[in-house]
Amino acid sequence: MRQLRPVNLFFQVFPLLLVCIGMNTLSFGNPPEDTTADQPGLVKQEFVYTDASFPSCHASTIVETPKGLVCAFFGGTHEKNPDVEIWVCRNEGDGWTAPVSVADGVESASKRYPCWNPVLFQPKPGTLLLFYKVGPNPSAWWGMLKVSHDNGKTWGPAKRLPDGFVGPVKNKPYLLSDGTLLCPASTEHNGWQLQMEWTPDLGKTWHRTGPLNDGYKIAAIQPSVLKYGDKLQILCRSKQGKLVEAWSDDNGRSWGEVTMTTLPNPNSGTDAVTLKDGRALLVYNPTQKGRSPLHVAVSEDGKHWSTALVLEDQKGEYSYPAVIQTDDGKVHITYTWKRDLVKHVVLDPSQLKLKAID
Template sequence: MKIVESRAIPTPCLSNHASNLMELENGDLLCTWFGGSMEGSSDISIYLSRFDKAAGAWSEAVKMSDDEDRSEQNPALFRHPSGQIWLLYTAQLKTDQGTAIVRMRRSDNDGTNWGPIETLFDREGTFIRHPPVVNPEGKLLLPIWFSSMKNAFGDDRSLVQISGDGGVSWTLQEVPHSEGCVHMNIMPSCRVAFYRRRRADNIFRSVSSDGGLSWSVPEATPLPNNNSSIQALECSDGRLLIIYNHISAAGRDSESPVPPWVQDKQAFLAECDVTGNSAIWGVPRNPLIIASSKDLGKSWTEELVVEEDAHLLSAHDNKGAFRGDYSYPSIIETSDGRLQISYSYLRDYIKHVTLTP
């Protein structure tokens, strides 16, 4: 595995995070992320850029949402069986993730034009990170989790929204005993899924024998996790790849039950019931690693260190909260056989890297 090209995706924002990639039918790419002054601020909106494969360049970012009262986050791109592209994202009242709902826009012409903003799920506290998958029966499976400030988000749990009519109606299936396991990433085969862990100990894994309609209790893999997002990929050669931060909590001074975007820590703690199962925040988000598996994620082999400078500091980050932060990655395999990844680079911009497999 080798890096062959790296690019910064243009952005008008000081802070940029949570990217997601998609290949288009002509070989171009779309990348979406959220940007603004700071995560959780009401000026955080969803942005979209297109990579022109022939020209080898990303377009200027287009703002896709602009709710003045809500922080719009965690966008995901999905190719619907009809051919439509869906752009899904969350919208919360500032830093309160317990108020999040899920919204979407649709495109009928490969992302050139987009329809109006719609509300997909209006139950408050509903969060997404990864796009839906289509199971072998043709049902849509959208992994979600319910987020709550109680226990400093340590009680967040994963569920799957299931639709048998293309997304007109949905039923909800809970992942058993998944408290603390979020960002469920279902593989397209619907045999295995991977999770971020609020306790910042390990990446977790569960399996399904019925096309993703039900899942086993999540269990720890050998890979560490820092309570930050991961993404996995089923390759055309049969391997699984995963991109993640190879680090876990270790009682550092920076670690606490308070998320880094919270401005008033005492007010946050006053609203929480901190326990031994509370989330752990503040674990460094480096190094950024790609690993591979040939046994559905039971064991892993390191393939590449993408980023590892733990001391690099953004010019926009006076407090050093995002020092050495290379996080929230996305990974896809494109039709030319190459791998494409994107990730937050010090929150300054989204970095796009092309690799040979």
């Protein structure tokens, strides 16, 4: 058999290398020079995965279990494509596992819908909840629920929520002292309207408020729940260029008027968590246009906020954060990195240096 001469081999192989490199850059990109390192409170930055069978991802969620961390997100060809599924990665202390598909929108051999916005929550050891949405678009999707009893390794059958209920639409539920799971929800079929849903028995029965806003004068979705003393606050994405809020003094059964905050919002998802020390920590895009930069802010009262840390400040999309505080006091944040990857950042909230937001 005739052997290729070295020069011929080079010209045959080199174009293939260029194609592979180009495909890798298209799918995942190369991280730019990190201008956000060495900030007080920043402990760790990493990608949850670097290789996957899907080119695009979005809407991550993270939870702590007795065995470690679990992260979920939706991934597929692109958002809204029928091949979009819910993927899960686990980290039990020795790095993240490769993404595994745990839910899809297949209804029959000829009908398949995309999946959307997973939300993980563990109300008690041994019961890990995975809420997600299935449907052609956000105005017509429906809520789904799966349960894992082994910290996210395997999952039970999918259960559809009752009509009119979507479950936590993007951000984690809030567990009330009586065991009720308060789920921050919203709908998009009659404008953008907020509603709060709750289940006293981990998804067996459901209750909800009516719409909290008209959906047009203030068009808002995707609340996060925060607690200050005996009051609850929701912070929500809006089409009005600012985050909006509402307050409750009866554990979320009723809410005051939805009003604008002073915090900018480019019509992009946020998340927030009440820290063990009583402060609120918010992850958001502090701009009215675009999805960069991505900042962390802290407040003691839900009204006055201080910038605590810059997660991203380069060009591109850095969006849809999820945030929790683990038992060791560390804060864990995941977010969409250019629609290519999910980034995971660990903070020490006691070391954050705050600068008041004017």
